[in-house]
Amino acid sequence: MRKIRILLWPAAVAAFFVPSIVYGADHLVISQIQITGGPGKTTEDFVEIKNPTETDIDLNGKRLVKRTKTGTTDTLIKSWTSATIIKAHSYYLWANSSYAGIAMPPDVATTGTLAEDNGIALREGQNDVGVIIDSVAWGEAANIFVESAPFATNPAANQSLERIADTDNNFMDFTLQSISHPRNSFYVDTEMPAQPSPAVTKTPSSTPEVGSEATVELSEIMANPRGSDQGNEWIEFYNPGHSAVDLSGWILDDDMIQNSPSKNSFVIPGPAPVAPGNYLAIKIPKGRFSLNNSGSESVYVFDSAKVLNQSLHYQGPAKDGYAYALSESRLWQWTETSTPDKKNIIAAEIIYAKTIAISEIVPNPDGDDEEGEFIELYNFGADAVDLTDWSLSDKTRKYIISDDEVLDTEIPSGGYFLVYRDTSGISLNNTGEEKISLFDPTGTLVDSVTFTAKDNESFARTSDDKYEWTPVITPGATNSFAEMQNGKKTVLSEPKTENTAVESIQLDEVRQLPLETLIKSSGIVSAPPGIFDPGVFYLQGSGIRITLESELPMQLRLGDEVEFEGYLRQAYRELQIRVENLSSLKVIDTDNQVSVHSIKTAEVGEDFEGYLVQISGSITDNQGNAFFVDDGSGTARVLILETSGVEKPELFKKGERVTVTGIVSQYNDNYRVLPRFQSDLHLESKEEIAGIQSLPRTGSEFWLILATVAGICYIYWVNFQLNPRKEI
Numbered sequence: 008m009r010k011i012r013i014l015l016w017p018a019a020v021a022a023f024f025v026p027s028i029v030y031g032a033d034h035l036v037i038s039q040i041q042i043t044g045g046p047g048k049t050t051e052d053f054v055e056i057k058n059p060t061e062t063d064i065d066l067n068g069k070r071l072v073k074r075t076k077t078g079t080t081d082t083l084i085k086s087w088t089s090a091t092i093i094k095a096h097s098y099y100l101w102a103n104s105s106y107a108g109i110a111m112p113p114d115v116a117t118t119g120t121l122a123e124d125n126g127i128a129l130r131e132g133q134n135d136v137g138v139i140i141d142s143v144a145w146g147e148a149a150n151i152f153v154e155s156a157p158f159a160t161n162p163a164a165n166q167s168l169e170r171i172a173d174t175d176n177n178f179m180d181f182t183l184q185s186i187s188h189p190r191n192s193f194y195v196d197t198e199m200p201a202q203p204s205p206a207v208t209k210t211p212s213s214t215p216e217v218g219s220e221a222t223v224e225l226s227e228i229m230a231n232p233r234g235s236d237q238g239n240e241w242i243e244f245y246n247p248g249h250s251a252v253d254l255s256g257w258i259l260d261d262d263m264i265q266n267s268p269s270k271n272s273f274v275i276p277g278p279a280p281v282a283p284g285n286y287l288a289i290k291i292p293k294g295r296f297s298l299n300n301s302g303s304e305s306v307y308v309f310d311s312a313k314v315l316n317q318s319l320h321y322q323g324p325a326k327d328g329y330a331y332a333l334s335e336s337r338l339w340q341w342t343e344t345s346t347p348d349k350k351n352i353i354a355a356e357i358i359y360a361k362t363i364a365i366s367e368i369v370p371n372p373d374g375d376d377e378e379g380e381f382i383e384l385y386n387f388g389a390d391a392v393d394l395t396d397w398s399l400s401d402k403t404r405k406y407i408i409s410d411d412e413v414l415d416t417e418i419p420s421g422g423y424f425l426v427y428r429d430t431s432g433i434s435l436n437n438t439g440e441e442k443i444s445l446f447d448p449t450g451t452l453v454d455s456v457t458f459t460a461k462d463n464e465s466f467a468r469t470s471d472d473k474y475e476w477t478p479v480i481t482p483g484a485t486n487s488f489a490e491m492q493n494g495k496k497t498v499l500s501e502p503k504t505e506n507t508a509v510e511s512i513q514l515d516e517v518r519q520l521p522l523e524t525l526i527k528s529s530g531i532v533s534a535p536p537g538i539f540d541p542g543v544f545y546l547q548g549s550g551i552r553i554t555l556e557s558e559l560p561m562q563l564r565l566g567d568e569v570e571f572e573g574y575l576r577q578a579y580r581e582l583q584i585r586v587e588n589l590s591s592l593k594v595i596d597t598d599n600q601v602s603v604h605s606i607k608t609a610e611v612g613e614d615f616e617g618y619l620v621q622i623s624g625s626i627t628d629n630q631g632n633a634f635f636v637d638d639g640s641g642t643a644r645v646l647i648l649e650t651s652g653v654e655k656p657e658l659f660k661k662g663e664r665v666t667v668t669g670i671v672s673q674y675n676d677n678y679r680v681l682p683r684f685q686s687d688l689h690l691e692s693k694e695e696i697a698g699i700q701s702l703p704r705t706g707s708e709f710w711l712i713l714a715t716v717a718g719i720c721y722i723y724w725v726n727f728q729l730n731p732r733k734e735i
Contacts, residue, residue, distance in 0.1 A: 035064055035093065035129055036141045038170045041187045042121040044106070045164030052121040053102040053109060053189050054084070056129065057170075058093040066091040069131050069140065071101060074150040076124040081134040084119035084127070093192065100191040111189045123161040123402070126152030143168065143177050146402065153177060159444065159452070160405050178450075183405070188305070188320055193266055223252050223281055225317060227288070227332040228306065229345055230298035230325040240298050241347055242306060243288040245333070246281040254279035256311030259289065261296045263307050266315050271296040288347035300325045359447040362388025363397070363454070366423065367467045368443060369480055370435035370460035373540045373554065373578060375648050378674055380428035380435050381482055382443060385468070386418045393417050396448035399426060399433060401441060406431035423483045436460060463542065463554065478556075478585065480578050514548050518582060522575055526584065527591075529570040531599045533619040534670050534683045535563050538651050545670050547601055550617030552583040552672075559589065568596035581616060581673035603668055609641030612678050615671045622680065623666040623691070626659060633679070634659060636667060644679040645669065653682050656690060664691040 044051030070086035102113035126144030130137035142152040146161040155176035167187030226245035255277025262269040273295040306319040330345035344352040372379030418424040444455040467486040479487035530546030542555040572591035573584040624638030668687040669680040
């Protein structure tokens with residue numbers, strides 16, 4: 008089966024490396040924006056302005072303004088009323104006045120703020136009417152500052168939007184940097200206008216004369232060579248000018264201190280000539296700085312006078328054996344073919360598949376949302392697709408699918424790919440409108456779905472590419488829908504016979520029946536509604552979960568015996584009975600004793616799914632609201648759901664012996680014990696562990712001991728009466 012490979016395209020590449028790019032603009036541009044430092048730091052905002060032209064530009068008479076999502080008037084951030092020069096190829100930095108920890112001091116600070124779904128503009132003249140020099144908008148902004156389309160994602164804490172082009176399209180011109188790096192007026196880039204790379208010629212053997220206007224530019228980087236990195240990393244330069252350049256004495260570094268090289272920098276030894284149209288790769292020797300393969304990294308180039316000449320910034324991971332190279336179209340791209348000292352070779356473009364769709368979304372499942380929420384993708388194409396570097400996002404978070412986190416990122420033809428909340432970190436809204444978007448690695452929108460959540464239902468794609476809510480949740484399987492009958496949803500299944508009579512069946516026989524069987528049965532409530540979810544309760548005995556179409560008009564209590572009718576179904580691979588007709592649910596007895604099955608920790612699994620059990624053993628690990636118990640037979644997971652109101656005792660520490668009572672529940676391939684009440688958790692005392700019992704206070708043992716003591720006292724009394732002491 009043919010595998011669709013990754014396209015090396017500018018928007019995808021920019022997520023890894025964002026260089027100081029020549030925009031080719033003839034005006035000031037907004038080059039970088041940060042809108043938050045995180046919770047409690049929402050005013051840690053900055054806007055970076057760049058002068059990409061060959062001449063100095065004065066900010067006098069200009070102003071920086073913003074508009075809210077659908078705002079129709081400007082809000083002033085900063086206006087300049089006196090001469091304020093931005094030199095050619097230099098930056099100017101505004102920041103909120105409360106941003107004390109900014110990495111580079113701002114040139115000016117005011118109390119203005121930025122937020123999600125905003126737009127900003129640099130105007131010449133007054134608010135609302137002045138000429139817009141440049142503008143950018145993000146998130147779901149829908150104001151006049153949007154250039155063609157807003158950048159789709161709101162940057163999160165300490166992330167920034169950084170310009171990579173100037174085509175008057177915010178979506179295409181910016182990339183999301185995972186770590187912002189503001190630049191002020193002291194930070195200068197030396198850049199030349201974009202031009203195609205000339206043909207390669209051999210470097211002359213003699214050292215050429217250096218021209219007065221000579222320049223070089225970063226051309227290719229090998230950050231993660233195959234084999235050992237030390238001594239094998241290299242940085243390549245290209246000379247696009249008309250005069251030769253000698254790089255002797257120039258300095259390379261991955262860090263700088265106050266715009267100067269650090270102690271780990273590397274001084275290029277001489278001679279190091281680069282003739283016009285030629286390339287020169289400089290190896291970084293052992294003992295100097297090394298380039299990061301993951302996380303954020305920068306490359307700084309200083310001339311022989313220790314003046315910063317140019318820089319490159321990237322966010323890992325850097326792929327093993329891949330070079331990062333500047334193409335003839337002035338775009339930085341990954342390439343499998345490294346070409347030190349030669350013209351760069353960029354892999355041919357490979358078009359990404361358009362056959363991946365968002366198939367199913369479960370925003371508010373039964374039980375714990377963090378465990379149960381998922382987004383399902385479906386491949387309706389004829390070829391398998393590798394989803395590495397594809398991304399999903401809502402309004403606040405973006406998740407990039409990575410083979411570092413997922414064992415198999417390939418989705419086969421006709422196959423499904425599940426992304427759970429505990430992996431993606433995307434928390435789906437339970438109230439209000441929510442939007443989920445799917446992007447390929449180039450940042451191109453492939454699919455999006457907008458919805459308002461429903462309890463314990465999935466928003467699923469139909470065969471005619473529409474979306475409907477269905478109570479049948481089918482992770483990794485074909486979507487199943489419901490039809491309306493008598494004003495209520497009924498799951499579509501095999502046609503039922505005219506005879507609607509339902510035969511009663513014992514609970515212990517239920518698991519032998521096929522799914523979607525309509526059954527009638529009864530059982531004793533072992534976990535009432537409201538403990539795990541208002542619409543969920545469990546029955547004792549062979550144990551099974553009962554889910555309800557809507558909230559009960561009556562209250563069920565522990566020990567109530569109930570009779571019901573419902574359909575046999577599965578959710579997250581746990582068997583359950585769905586009661587759609589609440590009138591069929593009746594209490595036929597009360598105050599029954601609830602039986603508990605004592606089992607070994609290794610037996611928490613399929614055989615006891617839905618049972619009320621009790622396990623004892625030592626705590627082997629603690630993880631948030633979960634802990635693990637082992638009695639020597641194997642480890643069992645105990646999960647405390649927030650809805651139960653149970654709190655994990657502080658004394659429940661690793662090594663302590665505990666007894667836990669709860670319901671065995673299945674979640675996909677995992678089983679866990681769910682405590683119902685605080686009394687279901689018991690820490691065994693040292694005396695109990697050692698088998699030493701204190702004097703009993705009640706029961707037959709107490710009266711036996713009391714009678715024995717009384718008998719001994721009586722014998723002593725009789726003996727005293729028969730043998731009184733003689734007086735002396």
